[in-house]
Amino acid sequence: MMRYFLRRLGHAFLLIFGVSILAFLFTTLAPGNYFDEMRLNPQIAPETVAALRAQYQLDRPLVVRYASWVNSLIHGEMGFSFAYNSPVAPLLLVRARNTLLLTVTATVLAWGIALPAGVWSAERVGRLPDRLISWGTAALLVIPDLALALGLLVLAVRTGWFPTGGMASVDFEDFSLLHKLRDLALHLALPILALVLSALPLLVRHVRAAVAEVLGAPFMLAAQGHGIPRRTLLYRYALPAAANPLISLFGFSIGALLSGSLLIEVVMSWPGLGPFLLEAILSRDLYVVIGGVLFSTVFLVTGNFLADMLLYWADPRIRTKSGAR
Amino acid sequence: MQTLIKVENLVKRYARRNPAGGQEELLALDGVSFEVLAGSTLAVVGESGSGKSTLALCLACLEEATSGSIWLEGKDICKVAEKERREMRPQIQMIFQDPANSLNPRWRTLEIVTEPLVLRGGISRDEMKKQVYALLGRVGLPAETAKRLPCELSGGQRQRLAIARVLALEPKVLILDEALSALDCSVQAQIANLLMELQGALGMTYVFITHDLGMAAHLADEIVVMNGGRIVERGRAEEVLREPREEITRRLVAAVPRLTRSPLAPIGR
Known part of the structure; x- marks a missing residue:
């Protein structure tokens, strides 16, 4: 177990290291930089621009800049923002917190709905409720996220039930705690609805397919033949047996927590x-x-x-194989 | 001996869509009737598609028959309410063809055999564990297999495990759906002997479903031959094998390998 864990951890760090180098390379290779616009401004002397470039080390070789960036990463700064004139890390952290509030809630909700809905649908494959769910998810799948978000905004404007953007009302600071929570929930509602609606169809379809496949397995028939109640059969037998692809999908949806909502955030400010x-x-x-x-x-x-790690924990067969090695 | 199972005019129709989009009907069971005496073995023999597996599923209440009745000790298991049926289920148990798929691949032997005991309830965890080891011993599995996963067992061991699992429910009827077909010859003989030994000790009634007339004759008291969803021939095992009346039976008899002097000679020794 420990070896498997450590090897995985090592891979993870190598990957992050590689991506940081690539990110550096690509942003440098892209044409232009923050100070190019200043150069066109006749009111700013070329010497000032050159001094700024030197101050931010933009005139130094790539390797030096990477080294100093790693150094600032170790000190918890992650480099310096030209536009905000401040270290990057605190700027990013505040925004990441806001994004996570949105996406974690949405992911929990989406899975919370998708699991029972998928199981329910799988239990009725080919019958009317299952076909309705299939049609519904197909319809949601073909609507672009952008259209979905804009549609929800139109709804908010027409009905006035929800604020049309932002994270808090203007006078948020003066509210009581309860009022603050309510205000936050109202602002969260639309972006979360947009995110859940866009994530849901894929999840429901995967859960349904995975569970439906397991339901036909002889060991499910055997368990049914023993007289094990239906609900136990579905959630204690079928769902764990169907879990492997779903766990991978769950890992992926964790990975998308930060980047999954970029579009919705821009549209809903x-x-x-x-x-x-x-x-x-x-x-x-x-x-x-x-x-x-x-x-x-x-x-x-x-x-x-x-x-x-979840797969390792959930599927004893993986443990047996890696243990035997 | 008294009659334990009585099947009356059992019909199973499957509706399915053909590629052209129209409804197509498949008559898997076309009015099947037979009786099985308590403690005896009935072999149901037929080629693939003859309806014998559908019959197995209907007997085990895993498929609902379209019409007809299955009487078990005076109760029609097709007609009782779902709740009562669930309580009756342990009495009729099934052993499947492929033991690799019929055991939950994520559970260890101990958990697999404990599950039916939990279902029956009424005994402590320690008591259950003791019973599991007793059952494993009964079917000839070493105690160390308790910690193994099905994928770590051999085919024969898996089928023994499947048998231990149903024994935990103390069934009256055991439906063996091609239970020996996926095994090697020598293992087949071992499992067959185990089944006969268990029947002798526990007085279970077997419905043995197979395409192998030779094995059927070896295990069964009575044989029914199925073709196209109907029973076309029935009789005492030796008689059917010696003097097959129907063309389909003769084909099945011809398919029995004759390495031994007679298909009725004892096997496995």
């Missing part, structure tokens, strides 16, 4: 990583972009790592 990174890319705020890439990578790697 949620103060998360999405709008922040978009702005940074457009203004070529180098270290913010690299920081964002690194954050997403860490999440992706963590998700996969978690899925591996």
Whole structure:
């Protein structure tokens, strides 16, 4: 167990290291930098621009810059944002927190709905409820996320039930705690609904397919023949047996926690990583972009790592095979 | 001996869609009737597609018959409510053809055999564990297999495990659906002997479903031959083998390998 765990951990760190180098390379290879626009401005002297470039080490070789970036990463800064004139890490952390609030809630909700819905549908393969679910998920699948988000916004504007963007009302600070929570929930509702609706169809379909396949297995028939109650049969026998592909999918959805909501955040003006990174890319705020890439990578790697560990825990056959080696 | 199972005019129709999109009906069982005496073995023999596996599933209440009755000790198991049926299920147990698939691949032997004991309830965990080891010994599995997964056992061991699992329920009827077909010859003989020994000791009634007339004759008291969802021939085992009346039976008799002097000679020794 320990060896498997350590080997996986080693892979994860290697991957993050590799991605950080690639992110550095690609952002450097891309044309232009943050100070190019200043150069066109006749009111700023060329010497000032050159001094700024020197201050931020943009005139130094790539290797030196990478080394100093790693150094600042160790000190918890992750480089310096030109636009905000501040270390990158705290800027990213605040936004990442907002994004996680959104995506973690949405992921929990989506899985919470998809598991029973998928099992329910699998139990009735080919019958009317199953076909309705299939049609519903197919319809949701073909609607682009953008259209979904815009549609929800239109709904919010027409009905006035939900705020149309942002994370808090203007006078949020003056609210009582209960009122604050309510305000936050109302602001969360639409982006979460958009995220759940876009993630749900895929999850439901995977759960349904995995469970339906297991339901026909002879060991399920045998258990049914023993007289084991239906609900136990579904959740204690079928679901664990169908879990392997679902665990991989779950790891993937953890990996997408940071990046999955970028579009929705921009459309619904949620103060998360999405709008922040978009702005940074457009203004070529180098270290913010690299920081964002690194954050997403860490999440992706963590998700996969978690899925591996879950698989190891959930499927005794994997343990037996790796133990025998 | 008294009659334990009485099957009356059992019909099973499957509706399925053909590739052209129209409804197609498949008559898997076309009015099957027979009786089985308590403590005896009935072999149901037929080629693939003759309806014998459907019959097995209906007997084990894993498929609902379209019409007809299956009487078990005076109760029609096709007609009782789902709750009562669940309580009756342990009395009729099934052994499947492929032991690799009929055992939960994630559970260890100990858990697999404990599960039916948990279902019956009424005894402590320690008592259950003791019973599991007793059952494993009964079917000839060494105690160390208790910690093994099905994928770590041999085919014969898996089928022994499947037998131990159903024995935990103390069934009256055991339906053996091609239970020996997936095994090697020598293992087949061992399992067959185990089954006969268990029948002698526990007085279970067997419905032995197979395409192997030779094995059927060896194990069964009575044989029915199925073709196209109907019973075409029935009789005492030796008679059917010696003097087959129907063409289909003659084909099945011809398929019996004749390495031994007679198919009725004892095997496994």
